[in-house]
Amino acid sequence: MKNRFGLVLGCVLMAGVAQASFVPFAVKDIRLEGVQSVEPGIVFRNFPIVSGDTVSEASLATATKQLFKSGYFEDIELKREGDYLILKVRERPAISRIKLDGNKVLKDEDLLLGLKQSGLREGDVFKRSALDQIRLDLLRLYVGQGRYGASISTEVEPLPGNRVSLNINIKEGSVASIQHINIIGNTVFDDEDLKDLFSLKLPSFWSFYTKDDRYAREKLSGDLERLRSYYMDRGYVKFAIDSTQVSITPDKKNVFITVNIHEGEKYTLKDVNLAGNLVIPEEELVTSIALEAGQTFSRKAMTNAQETITRALGDQGYMFANVSPLPEVNEEDKTVSLKFFVDPGKQTYVRRINIKGNSRTADEVVRREMQQMEAAIASTESIEKTKQKLQKTGYFKSVNMEASPVPGTDDQVDLNYTVEEQQSGQFTASLGFAQSEGFIIDLGVQQDNFFGSGKKVGFNIAKSTTKREASFNYLDPYYTVDGVSRGFDIFYRERDFEEDDVSSYSLDEYGAGMTFGYPIDDYQRLSFSLGIENITINPNSSKPVEEIQSFIDEEGNSFLNLKGTLGWTNNHLNRAIFPSEGYYHSASFESAIPGSELGYYRLHYNTKWYRPVVEDSGWILGLKGRLGYAQSYGGQSYPFFKNFFAGGIKTIRGFENNSLGPRDSNGDPFGGNVMAVGGAELIFPMPLVEDKSGWRTLLFVDGGNVFASDCLASSSASSNCQEGIQFDEFRYSAGFGMTWLSPMGPLSFSIAKPLNSQKGDEEQVFQFSLGQSF
Numbered sequence: 001m002k003n004r005f006g007l008v009l010g011c012v013l014m015a016g017v018a019q020a021s022f023v024p025f026a027v028k029d030i031r032l033e034g035v036q037s038v039e040p041g042i043v044f045r046n047f048p049i050v051s052g053d054t055v056s057e058a059s060l061a062t063a064t065k066q067l068f069k070s071g072y073f074e075d076i077e078l079k080r081e082g083d084y085l086i087l088k089v090r091e092r093p094a095i096s097r098i099k100l101d102g103n104k105v106l107k108d109e110d111l112l113l114g115l116k117q118s119g120l121r122e123g124d125v126f127k128r129s130a131l132d133q134i135r136l137d138l139l140r141l142y143v144g145q146g147r148y149g150a151s152i153s154t155e156v157e158p159l160p161g162n163r164v165s166l167n168i169n170i171k172e173g174s175v176a177s178i179q180h181i182n183i184i185g186n187t188v189f190d191d192e193d194l195k196d197l198f199s200l201k202l203p204s205f206w207s208f209y210t211k212d213d214r215y216a217r218e219k220l221s222g223d224l225e226r227l228r229s230y231y232m233d234r235g236y237v238k239f240a241i242d243s244t245q246v247s248i249t250p251d252k253k254n255v256f257i258t259v260n261i262h263e264g265e266k267y268t269l270k271d272v273n274l275a276g277n278l279v280i281p282e283e284e285l286v287t288s289i290a291l292e293a294g295q296t297f298s299r300k301a302m303t304n305a306q307e308t309i310t311r312a313l314g315d316q317g318y319m320f321a322n323v324s325p326l327p328e329v330n331e332e333d334k335t336v337s338l339k340f341f342v343d344p345g346k347q348t349y350v351r352r353i354n355i356k357g358n359s360r361t362a363d364e365v366v367r368r369e370m371q372q373m374e375a376a377i378a379s380t381e382s383i384e385k386t387k388q389k390l391q392k393t394g395y396f397k398s399v400n401m402e403a404s405p406v407p408g409t410d411d412q413v414d415l416n417y418t419v420e421e422q423q424s425g426q427f428t429a430s431l432g433f434a435q436s437e438g439f440i441i442d443l444g445v446q447q448d449n450f451f452g453s454g455k456k457v458g459f460n461i462a463k464s465t466t467k468r469e470a471s472f473n474y475l476d477p478y479y480t481v482d483g484v485s486r487g488f489d490i491f492y493r494e495r496d497f498e499e500d501d502v503s504s505y506s507l508d509e510y511g512a513g514m515t516f517g518y519p520i521d522d523y524q525r526l527s528f529s530l531g532i533e534n535i536t537i538n539p540n541s542s543k544p545v546e547e548i549q550s551f552i553d554e555e556g557n558s559f560l561n562l563k564g565t566l567g568w569t570n571n572h573l574n575r576a577i578f579p580s581e582g583y584y585h586s587a588s589f590e591s592a593i594p595g596s597e598l599g600y601y602r603l604h605y606n607t608k609w610y611r612p613v614v615e616d617s618g619w620i621l622g623l624k625g626r627l628g629y630a631q632s633y634g635g636q637s638y639p640f641f642k643n644f645f646a647g648g649i650k651t652i653r654g655f656e657n658n659s660l661g662p663r664d665s666n667g668d669p670f671g672g673n674v675m676a677v678g679g680a681e682l683i684f685p686m687p688l689v690e691d692k693s694g695w696r697t698l699l700f701v702d703g704g705n706v707f708a709s710d711c712l713a714s715s716s717a718s719s720n721c722q723e724g725i726q727f728d729e730f731r732y733s734a735g736f737g738m739t740w741l742s743p744m745g746p747l748s749f750s751i752a753k754p755l756n757s758q759k760g761d762e763e764q765v766f767q768f769s770l771g772q773s774f
Contacts, residue, residue: 022057028083036162037094038072038125046070047087055085072125092125096163102170105145111138111168126156126164135168142172146215148252149173175214176248176255177203185242185261189230197230198223200257215255220246224259231263232299237329237336238264267297270335274309276342280316285309297336302327309340314380318344319403319413346411348378357419358452361395365454366419368478369393371522378403378413385522390419394576395449397422397693422577423743454478456487468494475515485517485527502671503664504540505548507641509533515565527567535559535598537641546665551637559597559639565590573610577741578696580620580683584608599634600642603627610683618685618692626651628675631709643671644706646731649767651677652702654733654752656762661706662722667760670708674725677704681737694741702752703732732756 029051032040047067049055055063064076067089075090098115100108114137115121120130135152142150150173157165181202183194199219201212224241231239242260249255272291274282289305306323313321321344328337353374355366369389372382383401390399397420406412443461450457456475462468475487492510497503513531520526537557539548567588573579584607591601605627613619632638647669648657664670679702686695707725722729735752749768757763 024054024056025080025083026054027051027085029085031084031086033086033088034090036091038089038091042070042072043067043087043089046072049085071127091162092127093158093162093164095120095122095124095126096159096165097122098166098168100168100170103172105147105172106141114138120166126166128156131156131166138170144217146175146217146255147173148176148248174253175211175216176253177213178215178257179203179254180256182256182258183261184258186263188236188263188266194227194230197226215246215257220244220257227259227261229299233301234298235266235268235296236264237267237297237327238262240264265334267329267334267336269293269295269297270330270333270337272305273337273339274342275339277344278342279318279344280312285312288312291338297327297338302338306340309342311380313342313344314378317347317349317377317379319348319378319380320345320405349412350374350376350378351406351412351414353415353417355417355419358421360421360452361419361449362452362454365395365449365452366390366417368454368481372415378415383415386417388574389522390417391575392571392573393449393454395422395454396420423741466496477517479516483519486515487517488512488514489531498540498543498668502645502658503548503640503668504543504545504666505641506538506540508536508538523572524568524570527565527569529565529567531563531565533561533563535561535641543666545668547640547670548664551640554637555639556597561596561598562593563590563596564593573608577746578693578739579608579610581610581612583610594634598639599636600630600632600639602630602642613682618683620681620683622681622683622698623678624681625678626675626704628673628706630673638673638710640670643673644675645669645671646675646677646704646706647762648764649748649750649769652679652704652731652733653700653735653737653750653767654702654754654763654765655731655757656764657767659762660731662708662711672706672708674707674709675704676707676725676730677702679703686738696739698737699735700737700750700752701732701734703730705730731758731761 027049030044030047030049032043035043044050046069047063049059049063053059060078064078067073067076072092073089074092077088079086079088098112098120100111103111112121115134120127120134131154135154138152139150149171151171153169155167155169157167159165178200179202181195181198181200183191186194199212200215200223201207201210203213207213224244228239228241240262242262244260245258247256247258269291271293272286272289274285278285289308291301291305295301302325306325309323310321313323321342323343324341326339326341328339330337350372351374353367353370353372355363358366369386371385371389372379383403387399387401390396399420400418402416402418403413404416406414446458446460448456454477456473456477458471458473460472461470469492471489471491471493473487473489475485477483477485479486490512494506494508496506498505511531511533513529515527515529517525517527535558537548537552539545539552539557565588568586570585571582573582573584586606588604589601590604592598605625607623607625609623611621613621628644630638630642630644645658645661646652647655647660652660658671659669661672662670679700681698681700683696683698686692686697689695707729708723711723732755733752734755735750737748737750737752739746739748741747747768749766751766753765754761754763
């Protein structure tokens with residue numbers, strides 16, 4: 001900024017205001033000259049003299065100084081013509097464009113946003129001081145990432161029309177690699193145990209991918225806090241980090257970190273007390289926090305106890321309770337007396353519940369999941385359950401809740417639920433190909449949130465190599481306001497099992513059914529269904545199967561069957577799609593009702609379990625399992641077409657679809673009436689993708705098989721069927737899987753390798769499926 005304060009008096013002299021001394025005068029008006037892009041209003045707001053003011057040499061100097069401080073002008077001159085004050089300015093140039101070159105780690109939009117926040121953007125007045133500050137800020141940013149060799153040069157290129165181009169040239173350099181981490185002062189824990197706490201690591205084989213050997217100031221700060229928490233959670237109350245030195249080699253490529261610590265002595269918990277306004281009985285709170293005298297003092301346990309008390313108060317409506325832990329260290333016996341001071345505040349009521357983001361889903365569909373009611377006492381538990389129930393509907397990609405106090409009150413809040421909707425079904429009109437079904441012509445709709453009503457509606461007409469199908473299904477999950485559901489379905493289906501690599505026969509089926517569901521609690525449901533079906537078996541006459549022919553000879557090939565199903569589910573998963581925590585159980589009992597032309601029953605159990613390996617890291621451990629058992633009753637043979645199958649992307653990946661288990665007299669898969677399959681999954685964040693919510697990647701191990709408790713009578717087939725569960729016949733596989741929530745529905749694929757395949761097993765390394773998610 002060019003300082004022209006000293007020219008004020010000279011300008012006045014040149015204008016003939018005074019030759020020897022300045023004579024104050026009353027300003028009749030102010031004329032502005034030289035303004036091009038700056039609005040006149042900005043000038044007059046920063047120039048504290050108006051018409052009618054009597055000005056002196058000092059007041060003019062002060063006004064000019066204030067106008068200079070606005071930063072818009074390079075030069076300011078004052079002149080007097082009679083009683084008129086002429087304000088002549090020369091504007092600073094405007095920024096016509098900003099050119100960035102050399103940046104790869106930091107994107108252009110991120111840098112331009114930072115420049116804008118610091119006062120540099122295209123169209124603004126150029127201020128060199130701001131540019132110099134930006135250069136320093138960018139260097140600090142790169143140094144914070146461990147790029148000590150970064151350099152930034154700036155160039156101001158004049159352009160016609162009092163404009164400039166800012167050219168910022170960046171050399172980001174490489175990230176300095178950590179060559180040594182030294183911890184000094186530790187005697188209780190080994191160096192390696194403490195270094196394992198650090199996210200910063202020494203170079204290793206995987207460093208090219210994990211990049212954990214690259215120094216960053218933020219990472220080191222987080223590591224030091226983890227180190228502090230490690231000691232504090234194990235009773236070392238006096239632990240301290242005395243100093244931290246980060247040294248860099250002259251070539252700025254290698255970093256050496258030294259951490260000096262003081263461990264102190266180990267302390268135990270002497271007693272736990274509560275003070276303040278205890279609106280909940282003290283005995284109840286002390287029991288819930290699980291802290292006992294004599295145990296090693298832990299800061300984490302203290303914090304958890306604080307959260308437990310706060311949550312208990314919140315469940316009773318004290319949403320703004322303040323619980324302060326006050327540890328008192330006793331040096332004589334190395335103990336800590338812990339006191340929690342409780343200030344519950346006022347009991348809070350919910351004035352209004354607002355819902356945002358549901359552009360497709362009807363408001364009532366969201367509100368019927370509410371556990372917290374308006375005008376009722378606020379409950380933290382009910383508010384959180386509402387969020388969980390909304391996530392479990394499968395209609396929303398994310399659900400967020402914010403409680404805002406009502407202005408002018410100290411005992412009311414508004415609850416604001418913000419949802420982000422996601423694809424909850426699919427419209428299909430396609431010609432495609434599926435690995436297990438060949439070419440597919442598919443026309444239909446399957447919507448779990450039909451037109452935002454929360455009802456599930458599906459209609460489908462499909463033709464493929466293995467089946468022809470026409471079906472319609474409908475489910476209203478809130479047939480009554482209490483959550484009783486009602487649904488029905490109608491179907492016609494022709495399936496060719498030979499084309500699906502199963503035994504040589506086809507099946508024609510048509511029927512209908514009705515289902516009712518009843519909620520036991522927030523997590524459990526019972527379902528009851530009744531259906532009628534007509535089934536016709538068509539054996540392949542050119543390739544007869546003895547087991548099938550034997551069944552037809554005994555029972556016939558056409559059946560009118562009335563079946564009932566009783567189901568139970570217990571769903572504690574946190575989300576309907578891509579759950580990351582919780583568990584799920586379901587069991588069903590299906591049976592032909594006495595009087596039907598078939599006599600059988602089927603038991604099926606399914607379970608899933610998920611738990612984060614590290615909270616909020618995206619790394620999740622998952623377990624799943626399926627058990628099935630079926631049998632006939634009334635002296636009839638068990639209908640083989642009700643068998644369970646294993647193999648394929650839905651059960652044991654790495655083996656062809658439906659290929660495992662007993663085989664018929666022709667050597668084709670026949671399925672079995674006993675099933676036991678399961679697996680373990682290590683889920684990890686999708687690399688190289690910013691929005692990871694639509695992806696799931698995992699490593700897995702699958703295992704299991706299907707078996708026959710009674711082989712159908714056939715002497716020639718006896719070698720292909722072993723009765724009973726044979727644990728040495730379990731098959732295992734391992735591999736990698738991925739699911740993408742595409743606009744057409746979940747698209748999953750897996751790459752798997754069987755671990756113990758036997759002679760005759762049909763392997764399949766790559767498998768995929770549309771409509772099935774892991």
